[in-house]
Amino acid sequence: xxxxxxxxxxxxxxxxxxxxxxxxxxxxxxxxxxxxxxxxxxxxxxxxxxxxxxxxxxxxxxxxxxxxxxxxxxxxxxxxxxxxxxxxxxxxxxxxxxxxxxxxxxxxxxxxxxxxxxxxxxxxxxxxxxxxxxxxxxxxxxxxxxxxxxxxxxxxxxxxxxxxxxxxxxxxxxxxxxxxxxxxxxxxxxxxxxxxxxxxxxxxxxxxxxxxxxxxxxxxxxxxxxxxxxxxxxxxxxxxxxxxxxxxxxxxxxxxxxxxxxxxxxxxxxxxxxxxxxxxxxxxxxxxxxxxxxxxxxxxxxxxxxxxxxxxxxxxxxxxxxxxxxxxxxxxxxx
Numbered sequence: 001x002x003x004x005x006x007x008x009x010x011x012x013x014x015x016x017x018x019x020x021x022x023x024x025x026x027x028x029x030x031x032x033x034x035x036x037x038x039x040x041x042x043x044x045x046x047x048x049x050x051x052x053x054x055x056x057x058x059x060x061x062x063x064x065x066x067x068x069x070x071x072x073x074x075x076x077x078x079x080x081x082x083x084x085x086x087x088x089x090x091x092x093x094x095x096x097x098x099x100x101x102x103x104x105x106x107x108x109x110x111x112x113x114x115x116x117x118x119x120x121x122x123x124x125x126x127x128x129x130x131x132x133x134x135x136x137x138x139x140x141x142x143x144x145x146x147x148x149x150x151x152x153x154x155x156x157x158x159x160x161x162x163x164x165x166x167x168x169x170x171x172x173x174x175x176x177x178x179x180x181x182x183x184x185x186x187x188x189x190x191x192x193x194x195x196x197x198x199x200x201x202x203x204x205x206x207x208x209x210x211x212x213x214x215x216x217x218x219x220x221x222x223x224x225x226x227x228x229x230x231x232x233x234x235x236x237x238x239x240x241x242x243x244x245x246x247x248x249x250x251x252x253x254x255x256x257x258x259x260x261x262x263x264x265x266x267x268x269x270x271x272x273x274x275x276x277x278x279x280x281x282x283x284x285x286x287x288x289x290x291x292x293x294x295x296x297x298x299x300x301x302x303x304x305x306x307x308x309x310x311x312x313x314x315x316x317x318x319x320x321x322x323x324x325x326x327x328x329x330x331x332x333x334x335x
Contacts, residue, residue, distance in 0.1 A: 023085070023258035028061045031260055031267060034084035036071035036094075036157055036246070037200035038221040042283040043088070049279065050270050054263060062263060070198030071157030078103065078251060085255045085264045088248045090157025090199075092117075093315040095249045108249040117245035118271035119285035122306060123165040125236040126206065126215040126222045133213045137238050138169040141214060142184065147193040149212035151202040153322075153329050158199035160323055161244040162216045167322075168307040169240040186332035207233065218244065219300075220284035243306040246285075 023030050033043060047064040054062045067074065067082070071090035078084045079101035087104075089095055092115070098104050109116050127135050133146055141148055151159035166185050174180035194211050196202040199221060206215040207225055214236075215222075222235045248268050255261040270276055277287040281296045293300065312318040322328045 023260050027059065028063070029260060029263050030063050030065060031085045031263060032065045032067065032083060032254075033086050033088055033267075034067045034074050034078050034082060035088040036074060036090040037068055037198040038158070038203075038218050038224070039088060039246075040066065040068050040200070041224065042220075042280065042285060045283065046271070046276055046279050049275055050267055053270060053273075053275075054266060060263070062267075064267075068200070070151065070155040070159075070201075072097075072155045073197060083254050083258070084251045085258060085260045086248065086250055086268055088246065088268075090244075090246050091160060091315060092245070092247045092309070093319045094157050095247050096315070098249070098251060103251050103253045104249050105252045109247070111250075112248065112268060113272060114288045115245065115247070116249060116268075117247050118268070118276070118288055119246065119280040120288060121219045121244045121246070121285055122241045122304060123162050123216060123238075123244060124219045124222050124241065125238060126203075126217055126225055127213065127234050127236055129232050129234060131234055131236070135214050135236055138166055138184075138188070138240070139173075141166075141216075142187045142191060146191055146214060147212045148188065148191045148214055148216060149194045149196070149202050149206045150192055150216040151199050152195045152197055155197045156199055156202075157246075158218055158221075158244075159202075160318075161218075161242055163322065163329060164307075164309070164312060164318065165238070165240070165242040166216075168242055168311070169238065172240055182328065182332055185328075189333050219286075223284035223299075237301055237304060240305050240307070243308045245309065 035043060043066055051062045054060060071094045075089060075094035075097045078087060078098050087095055087098055099108060125135060140146060150162050153159040153163050166188055167181055170181040170184040194205045196205055199218060202215060203217060203221055203225060205211045225233055226235060250264045250268060255264040277289045277292045280287050281292060286300055287293045309315055309318060
């Protein structure tokens with residue numbers, strides 16, 4: 001493990017153990033960003049740019065400790081005492097869970113542009129070189145000869161986007177017939193051979209351990225796998241997917257206690273700067289800045305048919321209907 005990674009692990013272990021830490025020391029500020037799985041590389045790059053910006057503006061040195069895991073699990077860790085200054089999670093409802101714990105002020109979603117989602121993504125398929133199973137769309141994932149890898153919607157925000165993307169396809173195919181949608185998605189999950197806790201763990205199962213024929217994943221995660229694989233994989237764009245909007249928020253109670261509120265707010269606001277939007281594109285997130293997104297139209301398929309969370313009545317309704325205990329996912333997935 002790299003020294004920086006070891007230091008982060010030691011610090012976070014201390015926080016979980018209730019040891020606390022000193023966020024501000026002289027001219028130095030330590031910020032804790034609790035995030036979800038596939039943002040590791042993006043924030044490693046962004047943190048350096050932000051630190052330079054903040055030092056030039058204020059004279060303060062900033063270091064950022066990163067924590068990554070399944071988004072739902074990360075939200076639970078923060079709610080249970082992991083002293084994050086900011087959360088940059090996979091979906092709105094995970095931040096709502098931290099808000100419900102009394103740590104984030106109401107109205108967080110309106111504090112930054114675009115519903116506090118500074119970059120977006122969508123859901124695609126990663127297959128092995130040559131696409132030996134000829135997987136082209138969601139229908140192919142329910143064939144008898146196809147084995148699927150995807151994370152668990154009970155712990156992973158990305159997995160919930162995966163589920164809703166599949167449901168969107170079924171809803172279009174069956175004209176909104178809920179019984180047929182349930183049957184389709186149930187059959188899809190019967191083909192899941194690995195249901196990991198988070199998106200990066202699922203990628204490791206597929207690319208590192210050789211499990212499954214297809215990985216359902218974030219678009220940016222698929223691109224990173226392609227960049228690292230020397231041609232071992234291919235990305236398939238399904239006919240219908242969903243606009244995935246990862247959300248960000250200051251953990252107000254913690255930032256106020258730590259004396260980091262100003263830098264935490266600036267850390268998230270700067271994600272909308274041109275520099276940060278370009279870094280997002282570099283790591284295959286879709287910038288919310290439309291001009292910068294258009295510059296990268298050779299990377300991102302901007303003609304994709306994308307549903308949105310609004311088509312499901314918003315995250316409160318989607319969470320209640322699909323992912324809460326006793327919801328549709330529980331009813332179709334046989335543990």
